[in-house]
Amino acid sequence: MKTSTGAATSTGKTDLFLDRELSLLTFNRRVLAQAExxxxxxxxxxxxxxxxxxxxxxxxxxxxxxxxxxxxSDGGLAAHPQLEAMLERVSQECHALVDRQYAILNSDVLPALRAQGVQLVRHNERTEAQRAWVKAYFEKEVRPLLTPIGLDPAHPFPQVVNKSLNFVVALSGKDAFGRGTAIAIVKAPRILPRVIKLPDHLSKPGIHSFCLLTSVIHAHIGDLFAGREVIAYSQFRVTRDSDLWVDEEEVKNLRQALTGELQSRQFGKAVRLEVARNCPPELSQFLLDQFGLDRHRLYAVDGPVNLVRLSELIDQTRIPAMRWPPFVPGFPLKAGTDLFAQIGKHDILLHHPYQSFQPVLDFIRLAAHDPDVVAIKQTIYRTGMTSELMEQLLAAARNRKEVTVIFELMARFDEEANIKWADKLEQAGAQVVYGVVGLKTHAKMALVVRREPEGLRYYSHLGTGNYHLTTAKLYTDFGLLTANQALGEEVNEVFIHLTSLTKPHKFQHLWLAPFTLQNELVKAIRNEARLARGGKAGRIIAKVNALTDETIVRALYAASQDGVKIDLIVRGACILRPGVPGLSENIKVRSVIGRFLEHSRIYYFRNDLQHDVYLASADWMSRNLLRRIEVAFPVLDKALKRRVIVEGLNPYLKDNSNAWELDGQGHYHRRKSRGKSAFSAQSYLMEQLGSQSA
Structure with a gap:
């Protein structure tokens, strides 16, 4: 099986912007392969x-x-033929992707679920008893929340919320006032569940029956229009522009500006319309006209217009054999011993989700209540609406610690949660800063300052992932707990830089974007090339989520031509083309997709047997390297450095179960074992690092 990013040529001279977009889409094709x-x-x-x-x-x-x-913003698509062609190509790829997605659902996954006793029952498949129950459910739970709107000059087309479920209905005859209102809109409140479990006694033993809210409303939509005949109807969903915009030159208070923008996000400009496949052309055209969309942005789908909500079926089906086997992460620290004492003796490397995130939470909790801790500083990008870690920062502020939290208010789709926590922390007496306007603060850092007999001492946590307890169970990430004072001093300088907006010092250990990170990466790549030209082994291994920065790509191409052996583990978008003669024959690129989301960023440079290992919050994308606050930090302890290589890189290069290899034409091929024993990096790490009690 293969998937293609499409836009590559053998010379590597591509339309990089289009290639990036298509590369993002082809990642989803690899995810769909998992569904198959x-x-x-x-x-x-x-x-x-x-x-x-x-x-x-x-x-x-x-x-x-x-x-x-x-x-x-500049004359429309007609004035930009290249942009129009790009959008057309993206549209073709998206339509093909969606068609395949629904084909897998209807021809493979749903029949397989039905065969094992889990069924989505349509109206024409329900027994009389099931139909009676559904009708009663509609009357008691659904109809009281619906407000059908017949369209006329006094009832214009209603505001439709981003990604909400709605119905368009064509009616015959006249309304109660003798007028021929022909179209009505019905909005389904988001409070209603999208997947409804039928009572067990209405199904055969061992059968779990569900129905979709869309099916319930379809079956009884005529009941909403007494005296009128429903000629046709369709569910629909509109997707809107959800990027928040603030004038960075004019804004006085970023939090206030964003709070106002959040209210309007639900009603941004329409960019996509989804309808049922059997929606009559005249109704879909009516909706396109209402939302100002052309037919390229229309998706007629064979199923519910929002497959995300089928996660409710997953949540409600209690059959263990249909889920991943339970996994209990390992706990690497000695129970009952003082955490600060452990960190003081040696650095501690945490590999999530194979090892528990609990030590990070314990680190902040201990700091919040330890009388010797005088200050806590932390960056927050994503943390969630509920967070025990944030509660501990609140406790620290109430315990009169000097608490400084740098929130990234522009963390997409997490803005509301971050504003909520920022408000609470300010009320508790913490110092809250909203990063740097125009540069997202994406670095993952926490610093604890503790008064000890020798004086103030720094304890740091640096990581590749967010301080988010839920995603820490689902994303692969590394975190380092260290009392290295040189590192701690540099971490503190980063915090001072972010709060005071002063120019950062030149660091010995940390690579800081947007100031030095890209340059240091290029320098390290060129150093490997220099060593290779001198007859020594040049070696680079990197694991990132995306590789789209042209400067890094050019440096890697040049290093390859000098003989450096390069392995890149890139989960998502990648504009580099490996294995092209005369350009990149020494580069290999692979993507690994499995049970957990690959999220860690690791940079390895052999450096004449120095084996430099950096962990980072940054992908190799221009936005990360030039338009964000990012930190890459070295792993200095030799044993931990080896652990990163042995756990974070080598298994992924060996994986022949969940790996996809990229060729020089931009096609991904599923790597197969080819007679060798199947090996999954994630399964191996679960076995090696997980709790023995699992």
Whole structure:
């Protein structure tokens, strides 16, 4: 099996902007391959379909919306033929992706679920008893919340919220006032569940029956229009531009500006329309006209218009055999011993989710209540609406610690949660800063300052992932707990830089974007090339989520031509083309997609047997290297450095179960064991690092 990013040529001279967008889409094709994999648990296969839907939502809300906004700000698409062609190509790829997604759902996953006793029952499949129950459910739970709107001059087309479920209805005859209102809109409140479990006694033993809210409303939509005949109807969903915009030169208070923008996000400019496949052309055209969309942005789908909400079916189905086997992460620290004492003796490396995130939470909790701790400083990018870690920072502020928290208010789709926590922390007496306007603060750092007999001492946590307890169980990340004072001093300088907006000092250990990170990476790549030209072994291994920075790509191409052996583990978008004669024959690129989301960023340079290992918050993208606050930090302890290589890199290069290899034409090929024993990096790490009690 292969997937293609499409736009590459053998010379490597590509339309990099288009290639980046297509590369983002082809990642979703690899995720869909997981949904087709019959060796995986059924509900997890369904979850992969939900993930792709969520990814496509964000792709349209941000990527496509940005392209359309760029065109509309300067004469429209007609004035930008190259941009128009790009959007057309992206549209073709998206339509093909969606068609495949629903084909997998209807021809593979749903029949397999039905065969194992889990069924979505349509109206024409329900027994009389089930129909009676559904009708009663509609009358008691659904109808009281619906407000059908017949369209006329006094009832214009209503405001439709971003990604909400709605119905368009064509009616015959006249209304109660003798007028021929022909179209009505019905909005389904978000409070209503999208997947409804039928009572067990209405199904055969061992059968779990569900129905979709869309099916319930379809079956009884005529009841909403007494005296009128429903000629046709369709569910629909509109996706809107959801990128927040603030004038960085004019804004006085970023939090206030964002709070206002959040209210309007639900009603941004429409960028995509989804309808049921059987929606009559005249109704879909009516909706396109209302939202100002052309037919390229229309998706007629064979199923519910929002597959993300099928996650409710996963949540409600209590059949362990249909899920991943339970996994309990390992706990690497000695129970009952003082955490600061452990960190003081040696650095501690945490590999999530294979090892528990609890030590990070314990680190902040201990600092919040330790009388010797005088200050806590932390960056927050994503943390969630509920967070025990944030509660501990609140406790620290109430305990009169000097608490400084740098929130990134522009963390997409987490703005509301971050504003909420910022408000609470300010009320508790903490110093809250909103990063640097125009540069997202994406670095993952926490610093504890503790008064000890020798004086003030720094304890640091540096990581590749967010301080988010839920994603720490689902994303692969590394974190380092260290009492290295040189590192701690540099971490403190980064905090001073972010709060005071002064120029940062020159660091010995940390690589800081947007100031030094890109330059240091290029310098390290060129150093490997210099060593290779001198007859020594040049070696680079990097694991990132995306590789789209042209400067880094050019440096890697040059290093390859000098003989440096380069392995890149890139989960998502990658504009580099490996294995091209005369350009990149010494470069290999692979993507690993499995049970957990690959999220850690690791940079390895052999450096004449110095074996330099850096962990980072930054991908190799221009936005990370030039338009964000990012930190890459070295692993200095030799044993921990080896652990990063042995756990974070080598298994992924060996993986022949979940790996995809990229060729010079931009096609991904599923790597197969070819007679060798199957090896999965994630399964191996779960076995090696997980709790023995699992």
């Amino acid at each position: 994999d019959q060796s995986l648990p059924l509900l997890e296969r369904l979850r992969y379909l939900c993930i792709v839907s969520n990814n496509l939502d964000e792709f349209y809300e941000v990527r496509v919306a940005g392209l359309l906004a760029q065109a509309n």
